[in-house]
Amino acid sequence: MKKSILIIEDDQVLNTLLVQQMQEMGYHVDGALSWKAAQAYLESNDPDLIFLDGRLPDASGNELIPELLPRCPVIILTAYGSVPQAVDAVRAGASDYLSKPVNPDELEVVIKRVLDNETLRQNYQFCKNQLRGKRHKLLVGSSPALGEVKQLLDAVAPSEMTVLINGESGVGKELVAHELHDLSDRVECHFVALDCCTIQENLFESELFGHERGAFTGADRKKKGLIDAAEKGTLFLDEIGEIGPAIQAKLLRVLETGRFRRVGGTRDLPSDVRIVAATNRDLEAMVRDGTFRQDLYYRLNAFTIPVPPLRERREDIQDLADHFVQTHNFSRRISKRINKAAMRHLVAYDWPGNVRELRNVVERAIILSRGHGEIRPEHLAICETDQQPGDLGTQLQFEKEPTLEQVEKHYLQSLLEKYSGHRGKVAGVMGISERNIYRLIQKYGLAKQTEKEALSD
Missing domain, CATH: 3.40.50.300 (P-loop containing nucleotide triphosphate hydrolases)
Structure with missing residues (x-):
């Protein structure tokens, strides 16, 4: 994904020139001729880097730096020979400065250095946040x-x-x-x-x-x-x-x-x-x-x-889903989130496969949502069934109190019938691997049933 840059410079000729030069370098670039125009742009956009003129008609660039820094790094543009102004800008938090007229070769080097440093800073902050104050750092959720x-x-x-x-x-x-x-x-x-x-x-x-x-x-x-x-x-x-x-x-x-x-x-x-x-x-x-x-x-x-199943601690579903997305964002250096509608679907689902199933669904949704900044309901591959596993189990009839193995066998048999012997779907509902489904089929002598169902398809 292209990095985005905002240029806040009141000189229209220089602004246009910088936009063209940075676009040729492969960046997505927008220009604003005043602080008021920049504010309107920032209400709906999040640039990765801002070039800021030290003296705007409606604001002082150095005074704006503290307000802009929480968003992204800032590079100040100064008039030729304005060294004191550049020093003040760096002290205020600017990542670097460039003197006008801007040298194209120097421009490219400075942009790359600042963006690379910002990536390192974000990675460091992510790791720091993961460890800070987390005694139970592996267990995500607050239920x-x-x-x-x-x-x-x-x-x-x-x-x-x-x-x-x-x-x-x-x-x-x-x-x-x-x-x-x-x-x-x-x-x-x-x-x-x-x-x-x-x-x-x-x-x-x-x-x-x-x-x-x-x-x-x-x-x-x-x-x-x-x-x-x-x-x-x-x-x-x-x-x-x-x-x-x-x-x-x-x-x-x-x-x-x-x-x-x-x-x-x-x-x-x-x-x-x-x-x-x-x-x-x-x-x-x-x-x-x-x-x-x-x-x-x-x-x-x-x-x-x-350890309670996920359906008994629904408060943790959003935390877990966000954690899986953030982990993927960090490893791929991208930014993606789950929108509210998709999150409602995740929280409402019963998750027979528990946290493992949730992770698989989120990771698949990340892949399916390529080209989008967010995961939507249509990206979720949640297996909606007419009956939840508990409902299916209440239909199993026994002459006397069953053993655990009897319940397991009949439950597996019912699922195999329901899903026409499809081991992958049965594994998803039971929350175990296909290999373990195969082992259970052999254990309970249900191989013929799966063969029969497969032939009837």
């Missing part, structure tokens, strides 16, 4: 529900307690875990995250604990595991409910003794690591079903932090 999460973090962070974070997929459980690490005494060491859904069970033990050379076919060298990588730091185990019985037993031993053994190893190794786990499943129900160890559950459940 009472999120405030409770922050209070729990403040309470448990200084301790060495194992923490279990509960919440639906996409609510930001890993961010909460990372915030816990940043608030703890372990902040100077590594935060290591492992998504338990993404590692095959036969490789999980090696990934977590490491292995010795020759421990299994293909183990041609010793490998340290993630527990080693997180030494003196924090190990975050996401979706802890997905690990099998064998790994559960070995993880319990680490929590109880602070020691572990590599695959193929013969001796126990000490471990100084804080374990934080997260799940979107009901571990207590899994304990009753016999699919999760009761003793491990009690160890993990020493301190629980429930």
